[in-house]
Amino acid sequence: MxxxxxxxxxxxxxxxxxxxxxxxxxxxxxxxxxxxxxxxxxxxxxxxxxxxxxxxxxxxxxxxxxxxxxxxxxxxxxxxxxxxxxxxxxxxxxxxxxxxxxxxxxxxxxxxxxxxxxxxxxxxxxxxxxxxxxxxxxxxxxxxxxxxxxxxxxxxxxxxxxxxxxxxxxxxxxxxxxxxxxxxxxxxxxxxxxxxxxKKKPNITEILLSNYISFKDLVQFDIVDYGGFGMLLPKLGQEEAVYQALKNAHPHLNVYKKEEFPERFHFAKHERVLPIVMYADSGYSISGRFILYFNKGDHGFDxxxxxxxxxxxxxxxxxxxxxxxxxxxxxxxxxxxxxxxxxxxxxxxxxxxxxxxxxxxxxxxxxxxxxxxxxxxxxxxxxxxxxxxxxxxxxx
CATH class of the missing domain: 3.40.720.10 (Alkaline Phosphatase, subunit A)
Known part of the structure; x- marks a missing residue:
């Protein structure tokens, strides 16, 4: 929780x-x-x-x-x-x-x-x-x-x-x-x-997706600002652009297209899973437009x-x-x-x-x-x- x-x-x-x-x-x-x-x-x-x-x-x-x-x-x-x-x-x-x-x-x-x-x-x-x-x-x-x-x-x-x-x-x-x-x-x-x-500033560079993509131009719906896991629904025709912008954006952010998400997680085949799925390395939170995350401890990681x-x-x-x-x-x-x-x-x-x-x-x-x-x-x-x-x- x-x-x-x-x-x-x-x-x-x-x-x-x-x-x-x-x-x-x-x-x-x-x-x-x-x-x-x-x-x-x-x-x-x-x-x-x-x-x-x-x-x-x-x-x-x-x-x-x-x-x-x-x-x-x-x-x-x-x-x-x-x-x-x-x-x-x-x-x-x-x-x-x-x-x-x-x-x-x-x-x-x-x-x-x-x-x-x-x-x-x-x-x-x-x-x-x-x-x-x-x-x-x-x-x-x-x-x-x-x-x-x-x-x-x-x-x-x-x-x-x-x-x-x-x-x-x-x-x-x-x-x-x-x-x-x-x-x-x-x-x-x-x-x-x-x-x-x-992990928090100033010890690390936090994951802020708006540093790499424009939510207004590229994203229709998002589930982020929730710890170390997130999903994005790109706007029509923008899935590849979002994926390319994020896949190497941060060294502690793991980004996948839904169909390429690792099988070992038993997660991504459900119809409600969004086209872009991401998770952070342990201790890193995924923020969207602003840094809104304040927990000192969390879960939801690999x-x-x-x-x-x-x-x-x-x-x-x-x-x-x-x-x-x-x-x-x-x-x-x-x-x-x-x-x-x-x-x-x-x-x-x-x-x-x-x-x-x-x-x-x-x-x-x-x-x-x-x-x-x-x-x-x-x-x-x-x-x-x-x-x-x-x-x-x-x-x-």
Missing amino acids: TGPRALTLLLSILLGWAGGHPVPGTKSFRKLLLISFDGFRWDYDQDVDTPNMDRLAQEGVKAKYLTPPFVTMTSPSHFTTISASFHYPGGGAKYQGEAVQRSLVESYTHPNGNETEWRQNIDIVMNWFTKEDFDFVTLYYGEPDSVGHLYGPDTEKRRAMIQQIDRTIGYLLEAIGRHSLTEHLNVIITSDHGMTTM NVYMDMKTIFRAFGPDFKKNHLAEPFDSIHIYPLMCKLLGVTPEPHNGSLAVTQEMLVDTYDLHTEFCYNSLAPTPAPYVILGGWGEVYLIIRY
Whole structure:
């Protein structure tokens, strides 16, 4: 998420609605809680004391890091997490409505970092699991993203926020025990993207597109002034002129025609992607007509950069203990969740084989739980669609 902003809390319960059906079989499946801490870079727990996160590593699974999809922003990343598709804007998945039984969404101006409210939200979730017998809940926190934007990732403010998050995880562990869910609940804790320090004058020459092109004469529509990513719709007949003017304009600006955008990003084939696509090197913002960018930290850059990587922790009765997993892409979380919940996945691009070694039980690896490739599935119903659709309300 860009810029200082308030907490948007999202709690979505996706199972138990009329259209969802578990996979037939004899195994009983446990409940699942998926938590996202916005903007939690993969190494944020390495420069501050985090006893509760350390406990998670001992009692569950810790991945070395997690790679989000491009663009490394909140909504596209969460779409990928809950669908295993490159959902926005270039994926094959389509919006099918908000498939949730209940959601709590706070206003854009609601304060982000109220630790008391964080704990109250955990209590709400525990009651949903125990008193209302829900199977799957997602919980979203807007930190440490906000402090990362406002103060930068390598600051005392950010480190203090990580300690607050660690205390919240400690409260979560206590609440799980207090509600007798230790043997009945699996928990996945992750994030949507990392954060990097932005480069500013006078140390660098900032990227200002109006130094190289005339917006009035050449550009019909633009998406710029939004960090390290941008798109342009040139006026009729001006695409080549815009491309030639920008392709070597700045040493830290990468400019492509839509059809030539690198395939590894899984991004540019959607009809709504504009003809000129660009991204900046890590730490550089793309400004259009004026320098309007003030964040000290940001994301949205190439997901190959380590500063864009994020965290993955998991614990519960179905996860191994003290297991260090190799790095993997967030697109593989969805089939893992489907297996944990015992549901048939929708068509997807993930693979259960990537995460299977995290689990205590390895049965059914080669059955429908591994189904992928965005082809039709035997099951004509949606199981895990709600989190991504609800996240359409969140700015990124």
